[in-house]
Amino acid sequence: MPFVHPAELWQRSGRWYEIGNDMARLTDWGGRDYCLAMTHEEVVTDLAAQVVASHKQLPFTLYQIQTKFRDEPRSRAGLIRVREFTMKDGYSFHADYDDLDEYYPMVYRAYSRIFSRCGLDAIPVASDTGMMGGTMAHEFMALAPVGEDTIVICDACGYRANRQVATFVKERPAAEETGPLREVHTPGRTTIDSVAEFLGVPTSRTAKAVFLVADLAPSAVGGREPADGDAPFGELGPQEGLETDRALVFAVVRGDMELNETKLANAIGARALRSAEPEEIRGIGAEPGFGSPVGIERDGVIVVVDDLVANSPNLVGGANRVDYHYENVNHGRDFEADLVADIAAAAAGHGCPDCGAPLRAERGIEVGNIFKLGTKYSESMGASFLDQDGHSRPMVMGCYGIGVGRLVASVVEQSHDEDGIVWPVSIAPYHVSLVALQHPESPQVAETAERLYEELTSSGVEVLLDDRDERPGVKFNDADLIGLPLRLTIGSRGLAAGVVELRERASGEKVEVPLADAVAEVHERLERLRAELEATAAAAEG
Numbered sequence: 001m002p003f004v005h006p007a008e009l010w011q012r013s014g015r016w017y018e019i020g021n022d023m024a025r026l027t028d029w030g031g032r033d034y035c036l037a038m039t040h041e042e043v044v045t046d047l048a049a050q051v052v053a054s055h056k057q058l059p060f061t062l063y064q065i066q067t068k069f070r071d072e073p074r075s076r077a078g079l080i081r082v083r084e085f086t087m088k089d090g091y092s093f094h095a096d097y098d099d100l101d102e103y104y105p106m107v108y109r110a111y112s113r114i115f116s117r118c119g120l121d122a123i124p125v126a127s128d129t130g131m132m133g134g135t136m137a138h139e140f141m142a143l144a145p146v147g148e149d150t151i152v153i154c155d156a157c158g159y160r161a162n163r164q165v166a167t168f169v170k171e172r173p174a175a176e177e178t179g180p181l182r183e184v185h186t187p188g189r190t191t192i193d194s195v196a197e198f199l200g201v202p203t204s205r206t207a208k209a210v211f212l213v214a215d216l217a218p219s220a221v222g223g224r225e226p227a228d229g230d231a232p233f234g235e236l237g238p239q240e241g242l243e244t245d246r247a248l249v250f251a252v253v254r255g256d257m258e259l260n261e262t263k264l265a266n267a268i269g270a271r272a273l274r275s276a277e278p279e280e281i282r283g284i285g286a287e288p289g290f291g292s293p294v295g296i297e298r299d300g301v302i303v304v305v306d307d308l309v310a311n312s313p314n315l316v317g318g319a320n321r322v323d324y325h326y327e328n329v330n331h332g333r334d335f336e337a338d339l340v341a342d343i344a345a346a347a348a349g350h351g352c353p354d355c356g357a358p359l360r361a362e363r364g365i366e367v368g369n370i371f372k373l374g375t376k377y378s379e380s381m382g383a384s385f386l387d388q389d390g391h392s393r394p395m396v397m398g399c400y401g402i403g404v405g406r407l408v409a410s411v412v413e414q415s416h417d418e419d420g421i422v423w424p425v426s427i428a429p430y431h432v433s434l435v436a437l438q439h440p441e442s443p444q445v446a447e448t449a450e451r452l453y454e455e456l457t458s459s460g461v462e463v464l465l466d467d468r469d470e471r472p473g474v475k476f477n478d479a480d481l482i483g484l485p486l487r488l489t490i491g492s493r494g495l496a497a498g499v500v501e502l503r504e505r506a507s508g509e510k511v512e513v514p515l516a517d518a519v520a521e522v523h524e525r526l527e528r529l530r531a532e533l534e535a536t537a538a539a540a541e542g
Contacts, residue, residue: 001043003067007033009042013380020215020272024071036069041377041399044091048395049383052093058385058395059099061092065404077146079409080365090400095387097374100396104136104372107400111140111368114402116537119424120411122367125151126161128262134373141364142410151364152346156357164262167342168359169351170308173204179314179328181294187323190289192255195325199316206255207309207317207329209291211276214302216245216269248276248284250293252337253306253344254315260345267341268302285320292317293335294326305337306344365410366403373397421483422506425529430464432456432522433479437472437491448515449490452500455519461526480505485529486522 007025010016016023016035024036037043044062052058065088072083079085090107094100108124115122120142127139139162141151150163161167189195196203249268253259261273278288284297293303294317309315310331317329331337348361378384378394387393408427415422425431434456436449449467456463464484466475472491479487489501499512502521513521 001037001040001047001064001066003037003069004034005037005043007035009046009381010035013042013045013377015042018271022070022072024069037066038068038070039399039401040064040066040089041091041373041397042381044089045377045381045383045397048093049378049381052383052385052395055095055385055387059092059094059103061090064089077409079405080146080413081148082405085406086404088402088404092398092400093383094396094398095385095393097396100372100374100398104370104398107370107398108138111370111400111402113537115140115142115367115407116539117533118407118411118427119415119533120367120407121414122410123151123153123160123364125364126165127369128162128164128266129371134371134376136372138370139366140368142367142414143362143364144410144413145363146413147363147365149364149366151362152348152350152359153362154352154355154357154359157352157355159352159354159359161346163346163361164260166346166359167353168346169353169356170344171351172308173312176313178330178333181329181334182327183319183324184327185323186290186325189323189325195316196255199325199327201316203255205312205315207292207312207315208253208255208257208259209286209293209318210251210253210259211281211286211288211291212249212251212261212264212273213276213280214247214249214265214268214270215272216247248280248301249273250284250286250291250296250301250303251306251343252293252304252309252317254308254312257306257308257344258347260343263341263345264304264343267304267339267343287318287320287322290318290322290324291320292326292329293337294329295320295335302339303335303337304339304341304343305331307340307342308344310337310340365406365413367407367410368400368402370400371398373399416483419477420481423483423485424533425485425526426533428462428484429482430462430484431486431526432461432463433482433484433487434463434465435472435475435479435487435489436465436467437475437489438467438469439492444495445490445492448495452488452490452515452518456522459519459523461519461522486525488518488522 007016023038026034067084068087069084072081075082092103122140122142124138124140127137129137152163152166153160186195186198189198192203192206192208196206251259251264265273281288284301286296313330314328317326319326346359348359350359352359375394375396378397383395384392385395412421434449434453436445439445453463453465483505485505487503494500498515500515500518501510502513503510
């Protein structure tokens with residue numbers, strides 16, 4: 001599928017207007033708008049719309065391995081987060097939701113097998129549908145300290161979710177009589193912890209103010225049909241429809257919790273959020289470090305309150321002037337929210353939403369994702385078919401992706417030691433590191449290494465031959481750094497005894513093998529390593 005997409009396809013789906021700076025846009029010599037492919041839903045849906053006419057052609061799945069580009073503001077960690085990357089995509093098309101519901105678990109299990117066969121410990125978690133949209137999504141997360149995502153896990157019942165969407169048990173405080181709103185002097189106390197300590201209350205009795213600026217998709221576009229007087233999506237100019245409505249968002253969570261920006265963005269329909277500047281905060285009558293929604297200017301401001309704050313009486317909140325806070329702040333009496341929603345982030349120790357047991361948190365790298373797209377793209381792009389009764393219906397879609405480069409980098413993050421990489425046999429760049437310990441007085445070492453190299457490669461083993469004129473220690477260190485599953489070492493002493501040394505990289509086990517049996521021993525060891533991966537994959541599928 002193409003890497004450069006005409007803007008019209010993304011305008012028809014509405015995502016041209018919903019996606020912000022992550023999308024790289026360009027204009028050709030004729031003034032036509034294009035973008036670099038972040039993903040291929042629009043292109044593949046347009047293709048299906050041209051090819052499929054009848055329910056008899058459904059279901060089917062299209063696959064590709066293709067380049068993607070996202071204008072990441074901060075590339076990092078080698079292949080973990082880069083602007084240009086390679087992905088394996090799958091897009092499935094179905095006649096109804098029941099068929100998608102049957103197919104989705106099959107991909108779920110297949111992905112579990114794929115990652116296990118790659119030697120990767122990747123766990124599936126519920127996730128946000130994000131810019132892809134749809135009704136359900138799962139990410140496959142490789143647990144690693146360098147991961148950018150936080151995974152919330154319940155060991156008691158198996159609940160797992162990306163922190164972006166994770167829910168948790170919120171214990172509602174006991175009812176109590178509403179106290180009078182009272183201003184108190186809190187000199188220099190600008191943090192929740194310092195205010196709580198100064199006033200002698202737990203942080204759970206405080207309200208935390210977070211000021212953000214939201215870019216909101218304009219209500220005039222964003223995936224609907226053009227209204228009367230609008231230009232058709234395909235006729236919009238390069239900047240038309242990309243205008244951004246901005247609003248200052250005043251989010252309030254309880255002081256012992258953190259704001260979840262993904263939940264907040266989904267709640268208000270924001271396509272981007274950034275921290276508000278001090279002058280923007282003061283512009284609505286609030287004060288950084290001492291802010292609360294009590295008495296602020298509401299024009300152009302969206303006040304979003306976590307549902308637990310709305311049910312917590314007599315909280316301590318800012319008084320909107322330096323060195324002062326309010327006691328006994330109550331939602332509904334002292335201020336009103338524009339929206340009450342779950343916007344708090346789950347954390348270790350919170351109660352599992354399914355069983356109530358304490359949650360734990362791990363860092364993870366997203367290596368794959370699957371989505372139930374439903375009819376989000378087929379409806380907007382006219383991808384329909386005639387059912388058995390001759391009625392036109394939109395195709396039901398799913399999409400499935402694996403980041404190829406990120407997968408390899410994640411394996412390295414999980415499978416290494418102080419000496420270097422420890423490659424799983426399934427994805428190692430070579431199976432065997434063949435090290436020839438050269439000696440001027442022993443030319444038969446080089447000859448034997450060449451012969452063994454030919455025998456191994458002709459039998460299907462991929463071999464990296466190190467015949468450099470280097471010291472043995474250098475060669476051994478480089479072999480460990482590269483991390484191939486097996487190392488065969490040929491030296492003059494071993495040849496005199498008719499043996500070669502075989503070492504497994506993962507276990508460090510070393511054995512001497514008769515030269516005549518070396519090829520057979522290599523095959524036996526590789527088969528055992530493959531069988532171990534297959535057993536792990538079978539267990540993951542189960």
